Amino acid sequence: MSAPASIEEFRNRLADLSEGLPKRLRQCADYIAANTDRIAVSTVAELAAGADVPPSALMRFCQIIGFSGFSEMQRLFREAYSPGWPDYSTRLRNLKDNGAGSPAALLAEFVEAGRLSLEQLAKSADEAALSQAVAQLAGAGTLHVVGLRRAYPVASYLTYVFEKMQVPAMLHDGAGKLDHRHAMRPGDACIAITFAPYSDETLALAGDAQARGLPVIGITDRLTSPLAKLSSPVLTVPEVDFGAFRSLSATLALSIALAVAVGSARG
Amino acid sequence: MSAPASIEEFRNRLADLSEGLPKRLRQCADYIAANTDRIAVSTVAELAAGADVPPSALMRFCQIIGFSGFSEMQRLFREAYSPGWPDYSTRLRNLKDNGAGSPAALLAEFVEAGRLSLEQLAKSADEAALSQAVAQLAGAGTLHVVGLRRAYPVASYLTYVFEKMQVPAMLHDGAGKLDHRHAMRPGDACIAITFAPYSDETLALAGDAQARGLPVIGITDRLTSPLAKLSSPVLTVPEVDFGAFRSLSATLALSIALAVAVGSARG
DNA sequence: CTGATTTTGGAATTTTTATTCCAAACCCGC
């Protein structure tokens, strides 16, 4: 078998082979696939250490891919090496230059929106409210998570993280129009997520929880949101929209941080 | 004189010295100034040949700049290039060990992880694959979206965006263990999302779609993913994990861009 | 033009890096 002549070909061969490879060689394949950009500037020993295999395994890997050895593989990547792209902002401009509305340009816009959202979140996060929320949730029984439409991905991820951290949590997703409001028992807590235009169902559930005396943690877009009135601490997320859709980056970051903090606090 | 600690410092020193240097050393300085980007991936002999000087001249040049030798200079450029992927699992452990696992600190880490993921996505996104994916989806009938566990939020958001853009789409979420694979009809297309450890159900559905001749668009974490083989274009997302959880920022940005592009292409 | 000083080229040496090879460990079907 002859050596791949281009990086494209290399990637294909990597994808073809990766299955049906024994343990160590698969480790190599995975690490290389995830760190292709380091090949040009690393030694066998460095890459092998990264993949957590002995150097000889990496050599074997190179040969299986079709190269005569590591050096030949490295040559391919060194020749193609152009460090023009470690620069995020120029790359973004390049993507946008594909013309407005092109997939690449759209991607650039959403990446930027996400980044801006995260930056603003870092600046504006209310640490006191966050700590208070963690304290309330850490002391509660079952956590009831509700979020619909665009907030639904956040609600479902929150529930996933709670489950992984062995925190009892329940997702109120309205499936089958089944209503689970009576699952909320004294000692439980509620996390409600909604953004303008605010979802009635979410507000209703949050209101119900409040009426039963459960703590309600709200995650929403502004302090004037109807959810704010129902929540004991309300967490606001400054999400930047692009077009009609939001990136959710900041909301997710806040939510996961909340969940992990609660999970560790509960031990 | 000590070695430059940054590329900035290196450039300054180069500018300072370049005047008043004898012929051969000036050749070195000129060539290096014009080809700084090759330093990381070249040998002494190669650079010397490029500058049209003997290797020993280049060695002298490195020492005059302040390095102990060529290797030290090269290290500077290799390290500066490699994006320095932070090791989040150890950082998380440190956070906990120091008792500094405050919610605010966690939030900062997740924000940072999200930012890095987005930047990395911008740098590494495969525009050709993205365009191809958009073209395939734009020409298809119903779009079948599948993603479970941590990929579920992405799948559900994708479906939400498609619905908003009036693109017929169906979310295969395994609710009620109902299997909807026969809903996939000729002319449809499938979008499958999974990350390591890959979900069997997702792979099964993608495989089924492929077997029926539907185009499969895969969104996954690496090229060696089992999903790659099942997808006609596969889109890889370099998501940074923080602890056991990923921010999903990059995955969502890519997905929304894909959905919006498909939505507009379908008009 | 001469002698002192700097600069230069390349061969010799040292260090690092890649590569091979083989015995031990591991799997898998029986």
Added chain:
DNA sequence: GCGGGTTTGGAATAAAAATTCCAAAATCAG
């Protein structure tokens, strides 16, 4: 468990690269 083939780790070897050193060439001041 037992014998087949595979896979693995590491020590030994080969290759390549970096680095040093010194004699020859060039430069320059007087």
